[in-house]
Amino acid sequence: MASATLTLDLNALAQNWRDLNNQTACETAAVVKANGYGLGAPAVARRLAREGVRRFFVAVAEEGAVLRSALGQNAEIFVFSGHMPTGTNLIRDHQLIPLLNSVDQMLRHFEILPGHPFGVQIDTGMNRLGVEPSEWAAVKDMLLSQGPRLVMSHLACADDPQHPMNAEQLRVFRGLTDGLNIPRSLAATGGILLGPAYHFDLCRPGIGLYGGLPFADASPVVTLDIPVIQCRDVAVGETVGYANSWTATVPSRIATISAGYADGLIRAMGPNAHVHAGDQRVPCVGRVSMDLITVDVTNLDDDPTHLQLIGRHQSVDTIADMAGTIGYEILTSLGNRYARRVIE
Amino acid sequence: MASATLTLDLNALAQNWRDLNNQTACETAAVVKANGYGLGAPAVARRLAREGVRRFFVAVAEEGAVLRSALGQNAEIFVFSGHMPTGTNLIRDHQLIPLLNSVDQMLRHFEILPGHPFGVQIDTGMNRLGVEPSEWAAVKDMLLSQGPRLVMSHLACADDPQHPMNAEQLRVFRGLTDGLNIPRSLAATGGILLGPAYHFDLCRPGIGLYGGLPFADASPVVTLDIPVIQCRDVAVGETVGYANSWTATVPSRIATISAGYADGLIRAMGPNAHVHAGDQRVPCVGRVSMDLITVDVTNLDDDPTHLQLIGRHQSVDTIADMAGTIGYEILTSLGNRYARRVIE
Missing domain, CATH: 3.20.20.10 (Alanine racemase)
Structure with missing residues (x-):
């Protein structure tokens, strides 16, 4: 998908x-x-x-x-x-x-x-x-x-x-x-x-x-994997995203992924958001757009095909902290555009 | 409904x-x-x-x-x-x-x-x-x-x-x-x-x-009317909602309405949110819950049956200002639980 x-x-x-x-x-x-x-x-x-x-x-x-x-x-x-x-x-x-x-x-x-x-x-x-x-x-x-x-x-x-x-x-x-x-x-x-x-x-x-707090011992129930649309090199001084809100200070590699605030990925999380490529944590950069998020993958050995926002490394409450809200709102905001897979 | x-x-x-x-x-x-x-x-x-x-x-x-x-x-x-x-x-x-x-x-x-x-x-x-x-x-x-x-x-x-x-x-x-x-x-x-x-x-x-900015002359396209579940008197010193975040300083009348952040009414708007009863503007109090919002209707002559969040008096951008975001996110967050009515 x-x-x-x-x-x-x-x-x-x-x-x-x-x-x-x-x-x-x-x-x-x-x-x-x-x-x-x-x-x-x-x-x-x-x-x-x-x-x-x-x-x-x-x-x-x-x-x-x-x-x-x-x-x-x-x-x-x-x-x-x-x-x-x-x-x-x-x-x-x-x-x-x-x-x-x-x-x-x-x-x-x-x-x-x-x-x-x-x-x-x-x-x-x-x-x-x-x-x-x-x-x-x-x-x-x-x-x-x-x-x-x-x-x-x-x-x-x-x-x-x-x-x-x-x-x-x-x-x-x-x-x-x-x-x-x-x-x-x-x-x-x-x-x-x-x-x-x-x-x-x-x-x-x-x-x-x-899987949300206050039940700290809960098993994680949700995983969210987002496909990469493309990766690009960004030179020092170039900006990424709306309002030029992020500027490269070193030669960077930027991945654009296919989800945004229209998918419930609350826009306020922008400055603090991270995703994972396997076990490696990488920062989102620039603003969360309606359908897209840009990620700094400079430190990865290879361009990723997918990046994970919610899962083993980041609970819904971790995401909530990034967005300044509570896990309840992260869950109930998850949108309609996802391919939904059920493990049972 | x-x-x-x-x-x-x-x-x-x-x-x-x-x-x-x-x-x-x-x-x-x-x-x-x-x-x-x-x-x-x-x-x-x-x-x-x-x-x-x-x-x-x-x-x-x-x-x-x-x-x-x-x-x-x-x-x-x-x-x-x-x-x-x-x-x-x-x-x-x-x-x-x-x-x-x-x-x-x-x-x-x-x-x-x-x-x-x-x-x-x-x-x-x-x-x-x-x-x-x-x-x-x-x-x-x-x-x-x-x-x-x-x-x-x-x-x-x-x-x-x-x-x-x-x-x-x-x-x-x-x-x-x-x-x-x-x-x-x-x-x-x-x-x-x-x-x-x-x-x-x-x-x-x-x-x-x-109907959103930057097109300032747009006609409003969306109206959101929320039914009141119940109204109650709240005495001085009593609190309303999660974490006791609002305390009555005068004898108050509180209406509980049937929508919340699970309906895309972003939780962050809580402290700044207002709704309208007809032409009268009344403040939301306490936290936005998943399915409920509490409103101070003390100044209304009668208990309202509905309160309007988005419409003639408040554009999606006004709501966005309350929530610290942009009109685009208010629109795309609107949820699945509404009865949807189309004027055509």
């Missing part, structure tokens, strides 16, 4: 799920929102179902519909955004379980789809999604009488184990739910690593499955 | 093409690489074909194949990355015209696909794609005997009309091609705005068609 090749290692993904599952005594679900963190929700979810996962989480009902087609009926699919005004048909037709976030959503759900399964998301301090504690007190008995499948909340600072917000959200969550006879979930990947107090009945890892 | 709605105004796109076309006396083609700068190459190209565009440009052969299906046989499709080792079948089967970038590509093309149409890209100083001037001298006569459809180069600094690189690249391009009887192209959007000296036989606008 003339495009770059994105390789998704489903065996590594499954290993990550098993490793996280082994850290808990409870059920371990999987978060496959944002198209499986950019890697392809159907393939990811089918492999995890083979590992024994029965509960999956998506962000919006449209994603749930795609997932239902991939998984068939033998899976529970929870929707974080809950029951949105226009989500009713999708929720009903694809047997999705909305995590109701507000009194508005509850009224909508019970009126339009009475008897349809649901869960509840409680806000324990992140102030982003979920029923407020004051509302919870008012609606709790009514909700419990309807038999929610799950009550959950989300940690705002779980990637930082030392952050006092973790214990505070745990305290609030327990205060709101202790003694209720409903399955509970608080932990995503970060929460799993905080220890058993955070695990409750169900953990729901996302980023850790895909 | 529970997802955000991305509206593509093909009438505005066509108007931008006509406005740019009116600035030149030569043929005006269209660049539709990166899936039409993220907006959907088939719809974009079909509309431009109705306006009279007959020549289109893509980055890689795979994109050319998609475009051929959309346009039928009555169009010329040029491929910037040229004839890559694995591109032969696509180039042949879909009658694509590779812009040969190197002696390697020329040898490959003439050996494997003798008689198949081609163009040539010359490097005039950007040192990214294209035949080096020294190589050009060596291969020019051979190339001319094969009848190239186009000889082109690309400007490194055309977004900055004052940059001396523009005149320098023009000088080099003319030095290499004056007097040859082949159609020539140097200008993309920025080059068109530099004036007639840069236009030659064919201009090939990209970003300007899609």
